[in-house]
Amino acid sequence: MTEFALDTSTGILIIVLFGLFWIGFGYWLGRKNKSHEDFALAGRNVGFAFAAATAMATWVTSNTTLVAPQLTFQFGVWGMIGYSFAALGLILFAPMAKRIKQLLPNGYTSGDFIRLRYGQFAWVVFMIISVVYAFGWLISLGMAGGILLESLTGLDYHIGMTTILVICVGYTLFGGMRAVIATDFIQALIIIAGVSFIAYWLIDNIGLSSIHENLTAEHPKLLDVLFPAAVMFLFNNIFFGLGEIFHSNVWWSRALSFKKGVAYKAYLTGGLMWLPIPIVTGFIALAAPQLGIFPPSMDMIGPTVAAAVLGKAGAVIVFVVIFSALASSLDSLLAATSDLVTQDIYHKKLKPKASDKNLMRFNRSCIFALGVITWLFCLPKIATLGALLNFAGAFVASTIWPILLGLYHKKLTGTYAAIAMAAGTACGMIGYFAIGFYVAALVSCAVSGLICAVGIMTSQYNFDWKQLQEEDAHANG
């Protein structure tokens, strides 16, 4: 019977030390925050190195460290190759980030843009999609923390899940975006070094040929390039990634917090740095059958295999790498979602005259509340990480066309944009339940694209880009 790589007390000790370090670091960084703009957008002064690192580290998340191996275990080689195509999200967002910075030099959120460009109706649909997605991702990250500890130490899922939430909420609460970006930088270095080390060790100790022989004999479907469900999954994953990045305030708030001229290069570099990581983490899962590792849940496969190959010291490295990956995404999402709620709902709708101090206080309360709600949703382990994330795919992929056309094309109206997002999401969910999670985003994006195309072809409308900046000037005036 396979034993756990670390004993429970070692796991708890690492997590306590790690947690104290991050929270202390967040507190130290937070002392420099003087205004709400400092807290939410790090003073709009983030340079290239930090910008590229935060883009890459935020995108290395439970998706990459736990779901990429899970999908490789399920879909074979297509699982890891298909997953690496999610880098296209960051790469294609690079030109859009440049455009965003030009259109909204003083903007705060993606919701801001949708409201000004498309009006109330589209804004409401967009906010529903954003909130569902943010919670889907937050829950998956919280769950991933629990799964990580459970697979490496056998510790109860609820303890791991609670711990990672407490740590991330803690340092985001103290440090805001400045802490998020600074910790992301360190976490990116840990992730790159750790993943490279694990890949080298795995190939050196097990060998590619023996893994290939075992899969050919015992699990031939995992090497089949015409594996039907995997073929369906490929483009679905690309659209899911595009939808996540194009719409989410995590990426918009970064684009807005970077120095002028940095966003394009930072997203491009971040995407290229990210590209090989799912191949490495996914490859780990292909070694599982040969090692005789068959976990209770598919999403436990990555850390379990890595720890089995690397032994106790290796398990500590795996633990630190995955914990860094989870934390770098969880903090970003907490910060970006609370910005969205603070700026788009509290400031714009409820208290337009709120002072800077009030906004900061509300933003902090929001981070705390998001942490508590996520914790409550994480308590029952409702689905595997892959299934949970891909459910959100039906929502986010519907925003790809409205965001893209909204940024560059004058003709798409708010009504068509709202219908495209709503109908795309509905059809994506039908695909999710009728066929499987691997078609939800594809269906959603295709339907939304068709509606946008009809909207542009029949439109007589010409949006005036100055409306975005006039609002900006008004807000600052």
Added chain:
Amino acid sequence: MTKNKKSFNYCYILFLFCFIGFLPTPTLANESAHQLTIEGPTSVIKEGYFNVSVSAKSELQKLDKLTIEVATDADFTDNQKQFPALGDFSTISLTGFSNGSYHLRARAETKSGESLVSNIIQVTVKHYPLWQALTLFFIGLIVFVAVVTTLLLLHRKWTHSRHHPHD
């Protein structure tokens, strides 16, 4: 004729008693033989992966060396494979199955070394037809090319208009 009729009735009643008397016996025998119960998917699997879970008859019984045996025949002689469980977990994720019908059973040992075997379940794997997968693949490809082309063309147009505002 009357004697024949009586004899028929006697046989009929005897048969009924035998039926009632023996009916529960195989069930009881079956239960006592299987200290373990294995449960798996009941519907046809279309992706080649699934989970099975094993439970002991007595909830207090700690299982050791839990292994799932898979074969293409009910006697477990054809293409037999074994998959060990991780740690103390009693659920196992299995993957990479091609089209076909598979028989599964669980084996484990108690702390005292007693060997236990479970009931046998059957799992059918039938992947989606390739034409269906390739249709979705090409729809995806067309939509993706449309997204990338639109983005690059619009961005290029915008960059051009910034540098040549009077064009």
